[in-house]
Amino acid sequence: xxxxxxxxxxxxxxxxxxxxxxxxxxxxxxxxxxxxxxxxxxxxxxxxxxxxxxxxxxxxxxxxxxxxxxxxxxxxxxxxxxxxxxxxxxxxxxxxxxxxxxxxxxxxxxxxxxxxxxxxxxxxxxxxxxxxxxxxxxxxxxxxxxxxxxxxxxxxxxxxxxxxxxxxxxxxxxxxxxxxxxxxxxxxxxxxxxxxxxxxxxxxxxxxxxxxxxxxxxxxxxxxxxxxxxxxxxxxxxxxxxxxxxxxxxxxxxxxxxxxxxxxxxxxxxxxxxxxxxxxxxxxxxxxxxxxxxxxxxxxxxxxxxxxxxxxxxxxxxxxxxxxxxxxxxxxxxxxxxxxxxxxxxxxxxxxxxxxxxxxxxxxxxxxxxxxxxxxxxxxxxxxxxxxx
DNA sequence: ATGTGC
Numbered sequence: 001x002x003x004x005x006x007x008x009x010x011x012x013x014x015x016x017x018x019x020x021x022x023x024x025x026x027x028x029x030x031x032x033x034x035x036x037x038x039x040x041x042x043x044x045x046x047x048x049x050x051x052x053x054x055x056x057x058x059x060x061x062x063x064x065x066x067x068x069x070x071x072x073x074x075x076x077x078x079x080x081x082x083x084x085x086x087x088x089x090x091x092x093x094x095x096x097x098x099x100x101x102x103x104x105x106x107x108x109x110x111x112x113x114x115x116x117x118x119x120x121x122x123x124x125x126x127x128x129x130x131x132x133x134x135x136x137x138x139x140x141x142x143x144x145x146x147x148x149x150x151x152x153x154x155x156x157x158x159x160x161x162x163x164x165x166x167x168x169x170x171x172x173x174x175x176x177x178x179x180x181x182x183x184x185x186x187x188x189x190x191x192x193x194x195x196x197x198x199x200x201x202x203x204x205x206x207x208x209x210x211x212x213x214x215x216x217x218x219x220x221x222x223x224x225x226x227x228x229x230x231x232x233x234x235x236x237x238x239x240x241x242x243x244x245x246x247x248x249x250x251x252x253x254x255x256x257x258x259x260x261x262x263x264x265x266x267x268x269x270x271x272x273x274x275x276x277x278x279x280x281x282x283x284x285x286x287x288x289x290x291x292x293x294x295x296x297x298x299x300x301x302x303x304x305x306x307x308x309x310x311x312x313x314x315x316x317x318x319x320x321x322x323x324x325x326x327x328x329x330x331x332x333x334x335x336x337x338x339x340x341x342x343x344x345x346x347x348x349x350x351x352x353x354x355x356x357x358x359x360x361x362x363x364x365x366x367x368x369x370x371x372x373x374x375x376x377x378x379x380x381x382x383x384x385x386x387x388x389x
Numbered sequence: 390a391t392g393t394g395c
Binding site: 053073074075078107128129131132137138139140141174176177179180181184 | 391
């Protein structure tokens, strides 16, 4: 690549980030630790890299002979679904839309027969987590209505059925408690040592992982259906991409396992990289070309968002003097925030995240993406419940 | 992240 956005940390450790992109030292430390795991061939941090529970978030890990469920984390199948709604941008009233959206936190299967039937129509295997289907969850998960403000490549834009006159819907959620249970049960039995590929337990994890990926995708689809029903509209899915998952691939002639944790695949078509609730999102196309070096150095992966800059626990102390909760319910881009949970509205403040420009520029400088369109938030929905608000 | 932990 030979550019300033590729940082070589060690022989098999690299980070894709421009010099001006903030990367916390602790995250690099975690990246180097994972690089030393048995069988690990290469690890790469994306520009949204930040520290996680033991292992970093915003990274991809390639191992041979064994794989590590803990590197995927508990939210197996977490991802982004982008849809084009039938709502017209013209004459939009955000306050009316917020009212019509209402509360979408309760289990869908507890709503009525219509929704029970909609959930059943997905024919998911029984998991015990059926009440979570159609619900967004907490943390960084959200559903957001967006407006396309700029188009950089009209041809790709139109070819994917995008239209700047229509409101977009972005859903970020995953497998809820289901993936968490799969990881917890795995760790209880096998610890953090990973699994040899020919171990029977590897097959078992693999099957459960596939089930969680499907659960997560169906969950995003149900969330979108539910939002559309409340807004009396219909939406056409443009893309749905996981960023927490395991896959079997060949890289530099070695067949092995690619772990993605907060890393969007660069080989599954058009993707969306969202900024914080107070920042833009970008629809981009990966540019892997046919040179193996670019693809293998990035492990066929891209950033999955802006990446946290502040730990959750330091957000409220740092911001409560500066903003009231009412102020946090609007953003600098004049979007509305639905988050009736005081802790969460601080934890997810735009200030807690890196500027999305630095993430997009890093990927562009590295030659990894082609930017197609820019979207601004209209309404960011987190939760209507929670406490203390 | 979490039908969330003592």
